[in-house]
Amino acid sequence: MINKTSTNPLPLISDTIGAIKLLQLHLQHPSYVDTKQASKAADDALQRLTLLDDKALRLAEALHLGIARFPHPLSVSVGLSGRDLDMLQITVMDGEHVMRTIQAKTVEGLRELLALGDLSPEAA
Structure with a gap:
């Protein structure tokens, strides 16, 4: 079973x-x-x-993208956002300060946003 x-x-x-x-x-x-x-x-x-949860896999992939883009000592967290919780969100923090919040509907969208421009905390 x-x-x-x-x-x-x-x-x-x-x-x-x-x-x-x-x-x-x-x-x-x-x-x-x-x-x-x-x-x-x-x-x-x-x-x-077939039991794999699509949301959990999307969040795991988003976390992987965030950690690769914003390495230690920054903290990276992910979650679902938007009115229908249909958006992925990466939040980058330096201690208690939010440095960046990046949102997209898909993991591919997050990947593209991370590839565009300078999203480093120093550019904030």
């Missing part, structure tokens, strides 16, 4: 990689890995991947 509360991407991705490796091993050496075992691993991995 699949644990439906486990939507952390890292274990799900690791399990999926394991299932793919098991399938590869089965295809290369059919007598070494049982067909039912390989098929069950693939089915479980697919079911668990």
Whole structure:
């Protein structure tokens, strides 16, 4: 039985990689890995991947972008904003002072905004 509360991407991705490796091993050496075992691993991995929360993945990617663009000692946080919580927001802080707030509808939009112009705190 699949644990439906486990939507952390890292274990799900690791399990999926394991299932793919098991399938590869089965295809290369059919007598070494049982067909039912390989098929069950693939089915479980697919079911668990469908549980991934799109918002959580978008926030994780936004955080990655923010940290890459504004390294330590600045603090980077992400969240959802907008009236319908449909916007991604990166907030950059220097201690208790907000240095930048960047918003976009998509991760790609954030990436483009970060690539445009000088968003460094020194330009504020």
